[in-house]
Amino acid sequence: MARVVVVRGGRSLEREFSLRSGHHVATALRHGGHDVHEIDVDQELAKSLQESGVAFIALHGRDGEDGTVQLTCEALAVPYTGSAPLTCRLCFDKGLSKGVLHRAGLPTPPGYVLSDEAVRHMGAGTALRRAADRLGYPLAVKPAAAGSALGLSVVRDPGELSAAAMAALNHGDRLLVERFVDGIEISIPVLGADLDPLEPVEIRTKNGVFDFETRVSPGMYEYICPANIADDVRDLAKRIATEACRVLGVRDFARVDLRIGDDGPTILDVKTCPGLTETSTVPLAVAQSGSSFEDFVGNVAGAALTRTPTARA
């Protein structure tokens, strides 16, 4: 049995979630009979990766979701789980992934990306206000590249816009302002070579937004699985999730977050390294499908072992 190195923790503000995901994954792999070693992101990372048979990447946020660790694995010719660096980069940057999805004719809320540089040095605060007026309130303002809804604000009037933009830019150098879709929020895990969708998990929150504060507050939200939505909407959402992953080049597994508004399902985000904690939506949907988390992580690691990273520009 190949030695599996679970990479978890990391330098991002999602470290706490990643440690929990990594622990859950490592425990399940051990139960499945794998030789498992858990490691953090530090100067020894490349050495530890080199000594592994396969890397299970359970990092959230930067390094793990933006393709940094994946690129390192490629350079070391170490097989790793999940999507290739380009897809990671695309999905981690919501501005880029929205562009790809839009071109493919897939629904995603209209929005604009502005950079910190443009705001500071090009007077783009005005552009933000104009974009906001054109999109219409309420708006979602968030970092273009961050997870766990860090820096997310729902802006209901222009007076809140600057503070929301600052909150977003505290988590990265670009912000995304997009139309807020009022409706049911669902997550659809997509798995395997055929990117098969699992049953949607509905997320119900007490304050209507699944923001970071809610995510760290047990009791402020609950999951409904399968989601309480009409069959035709469910089927459409699942088709959209699979197609989104296909056009973005997702491999092994991902989680697609959507909202179901008046115009049907629309994609908020595609996560290439989604939460895998005991209370995350992916393990819940896996269990709902009749499979075990142990089998899920075993299959993901097994799929990675069949690949050898190849040199590419």
Add this chain to the structure above:
Amino acid sequence: MAHPVDPYSDRYALRAAGMTGSEIRALFSVLERPEIISLAGGNTDTDIVAHRVVDCVRAVLSRDSRAALGYGAAGGHLALRTQLVGLMAAQGIEADPHQLVVTNGAQQALEFMAKVFCEPGDLVLTEAPTYVGAIGAFTSFQAEMQAVATDEHGIVPEALDQTLTEISSGGRRVKFLYLVPTFQNPSGYTLAADRRPRVIEICQRSGVLIVEDDPYAQIRFEGEAVPPLRALTDDGIIYLGTLSKVFSPGIRTGWVLAPEPVRERLLLAKEAADLCSSPFTQLVAAEYLSSPHIEEDLEMVRKVYKERRDAMLDAVDAHFPGETTLSVPEGGLFLWVTLPAPIDTKEMLARALDEGVAYVPGTAFYPRKSDGKTSMRLNFSYPSVADIDEGIRRLGSVVSDELELARSFES
């Protein structure tokens, strides 16, 4: 099918269901990373006393191992209570060992205050800002907290009087006023000597107990000592002490000095909570307090912390924008820094952590989460002078960056 994220959620008592998570705590997971300089904690520099502990432990185990390793009395070991009475006497407080209940740090005493006095919805008044651990302890028993206007000389007596009058005319009753009157956490403010009798008089007139939390008084670097409220009167004051700041937080030793009937209730609460505080650590603490070293060590603590406070003040002066206001405490562990609006220190924390420095945002110290947005608490007792210099340099850069961004939006 509904899947509560927590499968036990329908079994919790209301008081536990109301306990919410903390974004700040979740983000602070990165403090484990070696590259982060933390100005966020409340730790003391235990290196100053660490070498004494080995001797104390050896003495206790060779002399009193049966007492140290067995159960003890709920009120605490008499040897320790006797030493604590001596410690308080140096502060001008007259007490008898039998009036004390030893607790696991003063934090346990705070929980006992809520447990013994507060029904759900009962009102507790505090300074603004106030100690975050008190907010947690009191609200865990569903007490409602209301902050009273506070300035650099501590809680404002006129504001306290007016608040009590308004509450009383609304038909409600305040259970107690919670104060950290000397080198307050987080602000570093000290309640002025001339305000202390007025605060006592107002509370006595209104029938409101005062819970005086006094962890920092001995860590005075300069200025004249101000007597604790409990040194002025024993009527209506419950005094909380701790060895966490003058000896070691890890020894988990605090105490309550309370009127006899209250002490009886506290004893029952203590028995129900954990039977007794660790006799082992109590005896180690008593051994330390009976040694000739405490005053010598306290002098060293004051000297080291003053150097660090001065280093932090100098660094803030050098690296923070001119519109910054800050407390200049004559003792204690913390600086309270207020930045120009519209900076939101809670939102800015992500940028600071990314730059390798941590602080506690001001909102953590107010019962109402919309307060304290432009403030932050900085700890100077734990980090070295070198870390303070570098940490404040990083933080100053983050603040300047944030301010520039904010002004870009205004233009």
